[in-house]
Amino acid sequence: MTSPAGIRRAGYIAVVGRPNVGKSTLINTLVGAKVSIVSSKPQTTRHRVLGVRTEVDAQFVFVDTPGFQTKHRNALNQSMNRVVTQVLAEVDAVLFLIESLKFTPADERVLKLLPTGTPVVLVVNKVDQVADKPRLLPFLQAAAGRFPFAEIVPLSALDGKDGDRLLGIVGKYLPESEPFFEEDAITDRSERFLAAEILREKVFRLTGDEIPYGVAVEIEQYETEPSGLRRIHAVIWVDRDAHKPILLGKGGEHLKRISTEARQDMEKLFDAKVFLQCWVKVKSGWTDNAALLKSLGHE
């Protein structure tokens, strides 16, 4: 960080990019705690998730925005695009992620939504996958011609050192300000929200390709007992009858594994004992129902 001694900077940074470019991975690397979802499947991030990183002289508040869904135009996608537009109007800097040596029509659509009055840093991710490094240079030059980027930073979101380098670069664009969050804050979202995120991640990770998008997690009940024990009742909503047995598995074994792994992650994150009960229920057509989406916490 280069700000003069005693001066603190703080600001909001949006992370945008098409699905699967590595936004969640980058945020996890930058924030150093598991507050977002990482999955090999596209379009797992539907919420705005704030991750906070506090350095000696700057605080970075990252806003993880959903990827753009362009294949299916239903209520879920429209709500996603609204979130993106909202987020971009509010921030101090934008990180626009693309993948090394790829610039797809989906990237182009994200590019069109970038603000011109806000510094945009182009993050060229997954450089570790490029065997032939000299091929990067012309790619970066071409990218520089597409938009007045404030900076262009090739990196691997999996690499902590690259993350620190990026922080040094982004820090310059943050305004002078007192920090917004307590030093140890990792998120402004409640435990209840994090519990849902963790459970949703387990469903995606452990269920394979059979259930790509039609899954939502709802925390019906969340209680902290005087002993510190968290008592959580969760519903995993699926939009087809056929998906229920897939999630349950033989004799309920699969659901048991999902909930056990989710509980273990929650206990680690909350530093407390967790009692987690999960049900699988079918709600047909939920991805097309804006009112229901809202009731499930989607914006």
Ligand SMILES: Nc1nc2c(ncn2[C@@H]2O[C@H](COP(=O)(O)OP(=O)(O)OP(=O)(O)O)[C@@H](O)[C@H]2O)c(=O)[nH]1
């Ligand atoms: N090799 C390599 N893989 C990466 C890198 N960054 C992310 N990935 C992988 O790319 C996949 C997608 O990463 P995510 O972080 O889930 O992508 P995302 O942009 O958040 O995706 P959505 O949530 O769908 O918008 C995961 O399998 C990551 O492990 C990287 O720098 N190098």
